[in-house]
Amino acid sequence: MNVTHDLSFLSLITNASVLVQMVLLILLLASGLSWYFIFGKLFAIRDAVREADKFEDEFWSGADLNSLYQRVSSGRTQIVGMEKIFEAGFREFLKLKRQGRMDISAVMEGTRRAMRAACQRELDALEQHLAFLASVGSVSPYIGLFGTVWGIMNAFRSLSNVVQATLAHVAPGIAEALIATAMGLFAAIPAVLAYNHFSHDVDRLATRFDSFMEEFSNILQRQANT
Amino acid sequence: MPPTDRKEPGRKWAAVLAVLVHLIFVAVLVFGVSWQTRExxxxxxxxWPSLPAPAQKAAPKREPEPRPEPKPEPKPAPKPEPKPEPKVEQPKPPKVDIELKAKEKEKKLKEEQQKKVEAEKQKQAELKRQEQExxxxxxxxxxxxxxxxxQQQDLAQAVARQQASARQREVDGYRRKISDKVKRFINNQPCQPLNNPVVEFDVTLMPTxxxxxxxxxxxxxxxxxxxxxxxxxxxxAQPxxxxxxxxxxxGAFRELHLELRPND
Incomplete structure (x- = not known):
């Protein structure tokens, strides 16, 4: 009389229909990748902010620009972030200045363009994979919902040849289907949170880069005039 | 300046942490949610109306009882009877003449014989008594x-009776459940004008x-x-x-006789 179903988590997944299993697999992959990117971005942005802090300290401590440039460009480690912008701008400035007989405004234009390009490249590197987090955050609930709807459809279809429908007939199907929604939400929630957090961080870094570029061009302009 | 391949810092750590997060998630799903509901x-x-408990206690008690009973009975019985007999015979010898030795001898013999006979009688009596005891x-x-x-039989009968009555009670309970369920589905509008009708149906049920x-x-x-x-x-009302x-x-439900009073 009392029907007991074995509702262990693994048996629910193995007994699910192929489509639901596919949905779960896709969601698991998406979730895994998004978590990988979340942690990767977390470290990358933390490093970029730390580098920027360090470089700004060094830059505003009143060191000689030439010696700073020498140290940066001859460094063994790969230069990123604000150092890169400084290096690109100062190199362009030196090149243009060496050519001589150039208008100061033209020199400054060229320097700014070089710095702008370096800045775009840096920001692009920082924003890499953020789009993936955004799409996981917005799409994976729908994928999970799709799996759930499919599972519930199957659960109800299997009821069609039962005269007396009890909750015990539908319960396993619905539980199995709801796992897909849970999985989708598990993938989506951290992805959305991380996307918002990281895009905010990248925006702040972009503002810092912009203001640094402006201030650095002012310093270069003053130097060119002398 | 060509865009260089940049090293993402901490890739390994990111991968390890991502795997860790998923392991935790799966562990929470498997162990955190109790998927099985055991009814x-x-x-x-x-x-039990306190029937078996005293009977079981009384049964072992009565076994030791026979031992104390036979002991007091044989002791008092043989002692009083043999004693009075020799006392009655002892006063006899002073009455006998000394001269008549033959008589004495005869008497003695007789007495001895009598004693023997009496002793035998006593023995036999004792034996009889012992046998009787x-x-x-x-x-x-x-x-x-x-x-x-x-008592055991009574107990077994009582148990059987109780079991039978428990079964009967259960059967009656389910009969009532069945007629209650059927009653829920009765549209008793056509029965309303009748004066307390009783409708009887025979149904044959499957175990389902x-x-x-x-x-x-x-x-x-x-x-x-x-x-x-x-x-x-x-x-x-099926099932x-x-x-x-x-x-x-x-077995009690395979062939069921239902008595339904729709107006109750």
Whole structure:
């Protein structure tokens, strides 16, 4: 009389229909990748902010620009972030200045363009994979919902040849289907949170880069005039 | 300046942490959610009106009782009887003449013979008494055994009676459940004008509670519409509530006679 179903988590997944299993697999992959990117971005942005802090300290401590440039460009480690912008701008400035007989405004234009390009490249590197987090955050609930709807459809279809429908007939199907929604939400929630957090961080870094570029061009302009 | 391949810092750590997060998620799903709901099965309790407890205690007590009983009986019985006899004979010798030795001898012989005879009698009497006592004891033991047997039988009968009554009670309970369920489905509008009708149906049930065939009308209410409403109600009430298969009570429900009072 009392029907007991074995509702262990693994048996629910193995007994699910192929489509639901596919949905779960896709969601698991998406979730895994998004978590990988979340942690990767977390470290990358933390490093970029730390580098920027360090470089700004060094830059505003009143060191000689030439010696700073020498140290940066001859460094063994790969230069990123604000150092890169400084290096690109100062190199362009030196090149243009060496050519001589150039208008100061033209020199400054060229320097700014070089710095702008370096800045775009840096920001692009920082924003890499953020789009993936955004799409996981917005799409994976729908994928999970799709799996759930499919599972519930199957659960109800299997009821069609039962005269007396009890909750015990539908319960396993619905539980199995709801796992897909849970999985989708598990993938989506951290992805959305991380996307918002990281895009905010990248925006702040972009503002810092912009203001640094402006201030650095002012310093270069003053130097060119002398 | 060409865009260089940049090293993402901490890739390994990112991968390890991502895997860790998923392991935690799976662990929470597997161990955190109790996926199995175990229903507590129906428990059958039998109420005893304190019958078996004293009987079981009394049975072992009565066995030691026969031992103290036979001991006091044989001791007092032989002692008083042999003593008075020699006392009666002792006063006799002073009366006998010294001259008549032959007589004395004869008397002595007679006495001896008498004594012997009496001793034999006594012995025989004692033997008889002992035999009787043995018989008595045996009878007592037998009676006690018989009594114990009777008590055991009584106990078994009581248990059987109680079990039977428990079964009967359960069967009655399920019968009531069945008629209650059927009653829920009765549209008693056609039965309303009748004066307290009783409709009787015979149904044949499958172990699932479904009907094996159409219900057979045994006693009509006098109104075909009312009978039809009840028949429909029986069909709608499927599956009828039956005791669980393990209880072995289904035999009482295979052929079921339903008495329905739609106006109650």
């Amino acid at each position: 507590a099965g129906p428990v059958m309790a039998e109420l 043995k018989l008595k004891q045996e009878r007592l033991v037998q009676e006690q055994q018989r009594e114990a047997m009777r 509670g479904q009907l094996l065939m159409e219900p057979r009308l045994r006693k009509s209410s006098g109104n075909a519409l009312c009978d039809q409403a009840i028949e429909k109600a029986i069909l709608l 009828l509530p039956l005791p669980p298969a393990e209880s072995g009570l289904f």
